[in-house]
Amino acid sequence: MILSTTTTIKFANKQKKEDLKLFISEYKRVCQFFINELWLLDKIPILIPKEITSKVQTWLSARAVQCAAKQSSGIVRGTKKKLSQRMFVYNKLIEGNYLRQACRLKKLIDKESISKPNLEQTQPELDIRFVKIDLENNTLFDGWLNLTCLGNKLKIKIPFKKSQHFNEMLSQGKIKTGIRISSKLITFMFDIPDVSLKESGETIGLDIGIKNVFTTSDNQK
Numbered sequence: 001m002i003l004s005t006t007t008t009i010k011f012a013n014k015q016k017k018e019d020l021k022l023f024i025s026e027y028k029r030v031c032q033f034f035i036n037e038l039w040l041l042d043k044i045p046i047l048i049p050k051e052i053t054s055k056v057q058t059w060l061s062a063r064a065v066q067c068a069a070k071q072s073s074g075i076v077r078g079t080k081k082k083l084s085q086r087m088f089v090y091n092k093l094i095e096g097n098y099l100r101q102a103c104r105l106k107k108l109i110d111k112e113s114i115s116k117p118n119l120e121q122t123q124p125e126l127d128i129r130f131v132k133i134d135l136e137n138n139t140l141f142d143g144w145l146n147l148t149c150l151g152n153k154l155k156i157k158i159p160f161k162k163s164q165h166f167n168e169m170l171s172q173g174k175i176k177t178g179i180r181i182s183s184k185l186i187t188f189m190f191d192i193p194d195v196s197l198k199e200s201g202e203t204i205g206l207d208i209g210i211k212n213v214f215t216t217s218d219n220q221k
Contacts, residue, residue, distance in 0.1 A: 002176070003192050005169050006185045007160045011141060019156050021183050023060075023147075027068055027124045030058050034072035039116050044077045046070070061151035063129050071125050079117045083109060123187070128177040133188075135175075145179070145186055160186060 009017065033056050038044050048069040056065060086109050093102035132146040141159035148155050162170070166188065169175075173192035180187040205217035215221050 001192050001194055003169055003173075003190050004180075004187050005163065005165045005190070006187050007163055007166060009158050009160065009181075009184060009186060011159045011161065016156055016158060017183070019154060020147075020158070020181070023150050023154060023156070024124060024181070024183055026058060026060055026151075027064065028119050028122060030056055030060060030065060030068045031072045031075070031122065032119055034069050035076055035116055035119070038073060038076045044073055044080065046073055046077075048073055059152040061149050063149050064151050067124070067126065067130070071122075075117045075119075075122070123180040123182045125180050126178065131177050131179055133175060133177065133179075147181075158186070 009020070012020070034048060034052065037052050037055070038048070053065055053069050058065060060068070086105060090102055090105050090109060093099075093105065126147070130147055130149050132148070134144040134146065135142065137144060139159070142162040143160050145158040145160060146155075147158070150156070169188075169190040169192065173190045176189040176191055178189055206214045207217075
């Protein structure tokens with residue numbers, strides 16, 4: 001399983017912080033461009049075709065543009081999937097004659113069906129093409145995050161210190177090269193081996209419902 005933890009970028013100097021803010025701002029702008037292009041499509045491709053990616057005007061590298069395009073596709077597909085799931089629940093409420101609940105849900109569906117995803121909380125998701133994590137160094141810091149191939153010859157080297165949670169994750173599994181990053185935090189991912197639960201006792205089935213949260217196969221509600 002994949003678990004995550006965050007560390008602060010407060011140890012970076014002022015210039016590095018400004019460079020990071022500049023990159024994040026441009027990355028989000030490019031993401032918004034792709035979301036605008038994809039929002040009107042009936043079927044959203046996982047990999048955005050070149051006829052769309054070539055339209056954007058940016059100083060980001062081609063790799064960064066591809067990364068933003070893929071992330072934007074995921075955001076749009078996730079948003080549309082959520083709307084589809086809500087419509088499914090709405091129809092079930094109508095079938096069950098739960099009209100008041102259906103009316104409330106329909107108002108939410110109508111409001112969000114015309115609203116494009118909000119990128120305010122979106123963080124760039126960068127993979128091995130951009131990221132190198134150095135945990136072995138002779139400096140005052142526990143590690144360095146090296147960001148390259150961003151575009152415009154921009155390279156950002158950010159020092160960080162491990163938190164207790166970071167060390168716990170590191171002791172349990174392997175750190176992944178992909179990160180999420182904001183102007184204040186770095187989110188590191190860890191691949192942690194699944195711990196199998198001991199199988200004992202009887203097995204029952206659960207039926208998710210509308211009136212009851214769930215009903216078990218031995219008729220408990």
